[in-house]
Amino acid sequence: MSGTITVLHVDDDDALLDLTRTLLEREGEDIAVESAESGSEALTCLRENGHVDCIVSDYEMPEMDGLDLLERVREHDPELPFVLFTGKGSEEIASRALSTGATEYLQKGAGTDQYTVLANRIENAVAKRRAERERTHTRNRYQALIEHSSDLVTVLDENGYFEYTSPSTRDVLGYEPEALIGEPSFDMVHPEDRSTVTDAFDRMVADPSATPSVSYRLQHADGEWRHLESKGANRLDHPAIEGFVINTRDVTERVEAEQRLSEEEELFDAALDALPHVFYVANLDGSGWRWNRELEAVSGYSSEELRDIEIDEIFAEEDVPKVEAVVERVLDGETVTYEARMKKKSGELDLRRISASLLTDEDGEAIGICGIGVGIDEDG
Structure with missing residues (x-):
């Protein structure tokens, strides 16, 4: 164990106080013993010292016995290791001590072996408390971080049930965080996406190093389906977590925007394909960007061929x-109408009247050249 262990030994026997200090500090290299001759003196020491890792107290003492002291200490610190070390004990006293919150009950005996046992009990009790305090500190630190995150952070147990949900649960899913604790998370997933989510979870169970990401739909408190992206990590072995940490982002707006864009592109393509004339959009370097089916039909070139075709190949x-x-x-900003002969893949020439203009973005920056080519025969 690293770090000094400060032990407050309470006994009304001066000789025993000196002996206990000597033997405990000999048995435990990290143990430093402070002495108090009464319960009231021990309480004063606690208030003034501010740092005691363990109390070792006799039972029979004037004014305040060991159990009375234990009760007072528990008011000050419910978790401070407290060993009742007495020469006049009984099963009744031991039972009362443990029920009052004593960490250990140890009866004094002859010889020095008892101090080896006592030192060991003290070290174990303090190590356990320090580990628990570190665990609590780490958990609080994690919680402080995630409570201010706009992303949803959840902790699931081995069966996928919610153990913790961050405050952003209200914004992302419309639930109070406490309402989901103990609920099965997979039941909220869209039936069509459930197997994808459970497969990702199973990968984390089977391989603790796996950190799968998954996109899926999950039901909001209002009944609507929200599009989420989650990344999980197996933290069962982390003493401050002991579960599966899932970081989740609501991507509903992005997904819906992509869906709208896709629908608009489909509508735009359908409108272009309905044109009876050749239509194209070329990049500024002249390479193909978008065109309609009429251009493919007239030219005889496939979509893949048109994408890389050069001007001298098509005219x-x-x-x-x-x-x-x-x-x-x-490119200088002029809209130009001109006549030129399109050269088909077959080698035939097809005279077209073409109207070409510059295509710009919202900021007026040039992004391409678009044009429409009407067959001379069609134009009359």
């Missing part, structure tokens, strides 16, 4: 300089 050789000049004018 007649004699018209390439004209097209390149038009591109320069369009």
